[in-house]
Amino acid sequence: MLFTLAGPAHSELIIRKSRFIGCVEPMPDRAAAQARVEQLRQQHPTARHVCWALLAGGQSAAVDDGEPGGTAGRPMLDVLRHQQLDGVLATVVRYFGGIKLGAGGLVRAYTDSVAQALLTAHKLPRQRLVQLRACVPYALEGLLRRELAAADAQLLDVQHAAQVIFTLSLPEAQASTFQSRLDELAHGRLGWLDAD
Template sequence: MYQLVSLATAEIEIKKSRFLGQLYPVTTRAEARSLLLNIRTAHPNAVHVCWALICDGDSGLDDDGEPSGTAARPIYNVLVHKQLHNILAVVIRYWGGTKLGAGGLTRAYGQAISDAFKTAELQQVESYCERIFHLQFADESSLRRLCEQHQISIVSADYADTVELRLKLKQQQVQVFEQLASDLLRGSLQIRDPDIC
């Protein structure tokens, strides 16, 4: 998974229509809406402002009056192909006087965003998740040492009849770490994904 570091842009012209491709790093849909409002204000003579958003837990598409599926979908497809998240991709179109047809529009919108990626700086993002470990008091220090050895963060600790440690792990290390912890504590450990009830 990748994310955009900063704004990236490109401009193409097809049959006198100008397509301005813009990529913005965003973290929320509200932030994307605010950017879109500013973009529309900055380009009052544009005939279309089409966009696709992929954000944590949220996404959206808008053809902004272009024939359905000819603008936002090709933009979105480029984002998915590039394995991006937390990104708003916008293409601003200035009418050139010649109709491009559905195929021409699809290619133009996809190309405008693809060209913007040629100047984009991307960084790889590690995926994290949390797990809840239930264990006996006598085993807590052993599990804490194992966490230190594998650079795993302890988010919280709750004490009742047993110890409940909430750990934050890289997605790629979950399976191996769970097995190591289970082996270390001789199976006297319960592990739960907090997102699954």
């Protein structure tokens, strides 16, 4: 099972006078990750490196940002994979303290920065969502809205025409049970439409 994070979590390590500021946070895609990294560069203009790793729906990245190849981004990415995370960006901002750490020291520092941040992170199971469309007579609109709220389904759109058309999303594992319950409650007056 894959997990994502409920929100950002941070760490800070001082290793041989170098300061490593780690952060793990939910991230939907590579474009959003690059924007976040640019924001960190602006927040820390005197930092020597802003290294990062991303796992997000098949999009992955491991960026060393000037550190020796394979000593920052790849170890950070390995931590995310080991923790079975998806939709997560790990960043480490490094202020160089004047003492070189060597390749092994860098790998440990970047790995530890991400691992320490993950210790305080709240993980959530990542669920695949499905989108459903239903049409009901106006008399059943209230019933459908109550059932949506009870099932924690997300209402995406409502159209009022000859009937009320609802577009919603909910976890895939709940979809068939939800549909069966609504079919039973509506006594055949609910129609399921293609989600397109």
